Amino acid sequence: MAEDILKRTDDESMVDAAFRKLLDCYMQSSHRQKVDIITQAFNFARQAHRGVRRLSGEPYIMHPLAVAYIACKEMGLGSTSICAALLHDVVEDTDYTIDDIESIFGSKIATIVNGLTKISGGIFGDKASAQAENFKKLLLTMSDDIRVILIKICDRLHNMRTLASQPANKQYKIAGETLYIYAPLANRLGLNKIKTELEDLSFRYEHPEEYENICRKLKSTQEQRDMLFDEFTSPIRAALDKMGMQYEIKARVKSPYSIWNKMRNKHVTFDEIYDILAVRIICSPREGEDEINECFQIYVAVSKLYKAHPDRLRDWLNHPKANGYQALHVTLMSLLGRWIEVQIRSKHMDEIAEQGFAAHWKYKAGENSPDDERDKELNDWLRTIKEILDDPQPDAMDFLDTIKLNLFASEIFVFTPKGEIVTMPAECTALDFAYNIHTFIGSHCIGAKVNHKLVPLSHKLQSGDQVEVLTSKAQHVQPEWINFVFTAKAKGKIQAQLRRDEKVIRSEGEEMLRQWFKEHDTEMTVSLVDKLCDLLEVHKHDQLYLGIGRKSFVLDDVLHKKLTGKKRKAVDIAGWRKYVPFIKAEKKKAVKTEDKFIVTDDFDKKKPVYLTEETIGKYIFPDCCHAIPGDDILGYIDNKNRIKIHRRDCPVAIRLKSSYGNRIVDAKWGMHNQMLFDAGIFAKGIDRIGLLKDVTQILSDELQLNIKSVNINCENELFEAHFAIRVHHRAEVQDIIKKLRGIQGIEEISME
Incomplete structure (x- = not known):
């Protein structure tokens, strides 16, 4: 008590x-x-x-x-x-x-x-x-x-x-x-x-484990970075003091996640990442001085001290990012031979960068209707959200993907023929730009002129491009367009138009089927339509009507006889497929459902499932990520209550975690190096005589590995190689990569 x-x-x-x-x-x-x-x-x-x-x-x-x-x-x-x-x-x-x-x-x-x-x-x-x-x-x-x-x-x-x-x-x-x-x-x-x-x-x-490993390496290299920072910024401080600037210089260290992401995407080790350290100069503008001019004065001063990289100047002072970020980024060569990025911004810009301009939007100091340019950008962003919500996708994961596509993309700046700036997401195409102007223009777009040169609809735009859209009233939305648009707005408008077109085709198909039954003196009943669906291997009536409307299925006397015959015969795949030559029969998987582990009502999702030599066959390993022992894994309970094993960083798993989190279970390895698993290694570098021999000597002779296949392509004295090997554990692959990295000529190497 x-x-x-x-x-x-x-x-x-x-x-x-x-x-x-x-x-x-x-x-x-x-x-x-x-x-x-x-x-x-x-x-x-x-x-x-x-x-x-x-x-x-x-x-x-x-x-x-x-x-x-x-x-x-x-x-x-x-x-x-x-x-x-x-x-x-x-x-x-x-x-x-x-x-x-x-x-x-x-x-x-x-x-x-x-x-x-x-x-x-x-x-x-x-x-x-x-x-x-x-x-x-x-x-x-x-x-x-x-x-x-x-x-x-x-x-x-x-x-x-x-x-x-x-x-x-x-x-x-x-x-x-x-x-x-x-x-x-x-x-x-x-x-x-x-x-x-x-x-x-x-x-x-x-x-x-990878997080702790990167944090440990960051800690061990801290002293070295501090020394580099002091040596690099000392001349800058002297120059800015001489100019009478009010400023603060900070060291910005790349985050563990950013480092890990770069290691994966660039196929490099921690020691090969050279932009872990960046320098941030934050100025307080002097009285009567414009903050943008002050930032450019600092840029001129540091450019006199160090040589600037010609292709790495980023001016977000005059053209802020859509999220309000404003700064000038320049990459300079230090006296120790290392490129160092310098970010120059005012104190106000720094506050916006850390807290976000949205935090100050319409509610700061009792303001109700500020007309600042950044507020316009935020309102544009909110308007985009409303457009997406007006036509939501029926599937949860599609909806989240649509949101991500448009709202979280990096931006580029393109120009209209009249010279107006339009902000678009990176990776967007000429067709995206057309839909951004107006839905009617996008739907009737036949091409575009980019920098006065004719390009197709699928042409990817670059920052600084000037784009003129070409249209024709005879043009209509095509199904393949969905494959080369990037923005949520364009995808949504194309899908909406295709759905409207499909509705018309389905109505035509249903009428054609009703007429066909009438010609054969047969009443069109639900049971007969169900039988026809079974016969043609479609699941729903709508799919049947759509196939008939598109002329994918031929309605003839032979089909009617099969449909209304007294004795129900097994479906003759070859018989009807000769009318649809472009459809191939799906190969049936040899896996029996009853052999797999089935999740029941009393299954405890809080406890992990353990994969051992005895139980591994009871779980499904999808082709998207090929998890092997040593990978960080999780389980996903599918619609048939089976458990699929994914790597945690698998793109499919990332979507599943965000959309179907209640079906995620923890999974752990309990293997004892008794089974072999397929793994792939990708290598790239400068070709030379004897290079393949050196690689196979390490793989076969030194490491005693079973090589399943080797695929090498050489062009212009460069090579790319894919090795398929069999290993017990992820750690073995890391050891192999470490040994192969030492071979002369190999510049990049990573696990596939």
Whole structure:
């Protein structure tokens, strides 16, 4: 009894201290001081969550307090956002309603809390992810009030910081969602610091060994970087002091996730990454000086000290990124022979880069309608969201992919024939640009002139291109267009038009089938149409009508005889397929479903499944990632309740974690080097006589490996090679790569 009282006293003290910390942070901000309503919201939330604890064991109210503190301290949000953060779980987890919140705290706070309240079910159906529906609700509310998404990101950041208390399958689900949705969203809103932390935390839980390895290497090379930073910045400080500049110089170290990503994408080791260190110069403009001019003066000064890379100047001062980021990036050659990126920006630009301009949008210092250019960009972005939500995809994963395609892409700047600048996502094509102008222009586009040269619809645009769209009234949307557009808007408009076209073709096909039955004096019944579907191996009536409308199926006397014969014969595949020569029969897999492990109602998703020599055959290994022992893996429960094993960094697994997180289970290896697994190695470099001999000597003679196949292509004295080998464990592949890396001529080598 005494222990319980003591624990309650400790809890109360901890909660009071956290609230005082929040109030102190708020009082130091530039917002109008509204302590009373924040205190009221805190007391309300504290009472509502009384007696409830998190998995970590601490009182639940500590979570809303932490979210509110992040909103205040790291985003610079005001009292409305802080109150909404304190109340964000009240409606979902207690008996209070949105009406209660509105009657006590007003409509603004109630609207934000409503947007943050999780929902289940929805347009994606029972088997789809509630996360996708939650995300859609979030975006809908965000269109009215950007603070919804900002507080949601604060909520996700605190969940990631306290993820250790969750079971492994929940860790993979939450980390996957974070990396797939929230980190890119934070980046798109200009929340660079939060984006980096979300990525690193996701990386830490998904690939703990690789995360620790990179952190260890960063720590061991810290002294070397400090020395390089001091030597590089010393002349810069002297030059800026001489100019009378007010400035601050910081070292920016690449994050563990960014390093790991570059190691994978560029097929290099940690030691081969040369841009781990960057230098950031933050200036405070002198009185009467323009901040952009001041930044360019610093650029001129540092360019006199060090040689600049001609192709690595990035001017985001005059043309800020769509997320509000403004800076001048230049890459300089240090005296030690290392390229170092220097980022030059003002103090105001630095605040925007760290907190994001969205945090200051329409709500800072009581402003209701600022006409700043950045606000226009944010409004354009919100308008894009509304367009996507007007035509949502029926499948959860398609919906999330559509959001990612358009909102999280890198940007390029292209020009209209009149010289107007249009911001487009990188990888976009001429057809994307046409749809960006207007749906009618996109639907009737026949080509484009890029820099006055005729190009096809599929031509990828580059930053600085001037684009003129060519149209024709005779042109119509083609199905293949979907393969070479990139933006969500273009994909959505093309799919919508194709669906409308298909509807017309289906109606024509149904009428053709009805006429065919009539010609053979047969009544068109549902059972006969079902039999016809079985005969032609289609699953739905709509697919049958579409095939008939497209003339894919031939309605003749032979087909009618098969359909209405007294004795039902087995389907003669060859018989009907001769009318459809372009369709090939699918090869049946030899795997028996009953041999696989089937998930039942009593299956505990919190416990990992172990893959051993005895059990590995009970699980399915899809072709997308070829997981082998040593890989970080997870399991996915498919629609037939079987478990599919994916690598955690597999693109398919990333989508599954974000869209179907409730089907994710933890999976671990329990192998004992008794089985061999297929692995691939890719090598690239400078060709020479005897190179293949050196490679095979190491693989076969020294390492005693079984080489399944070798594919080498040599051109212009360069070679690319693919080796298929059999190994017991991922560590063996790393050892092989390490040995092959030492062969003369091999410049790049990685595991496929």
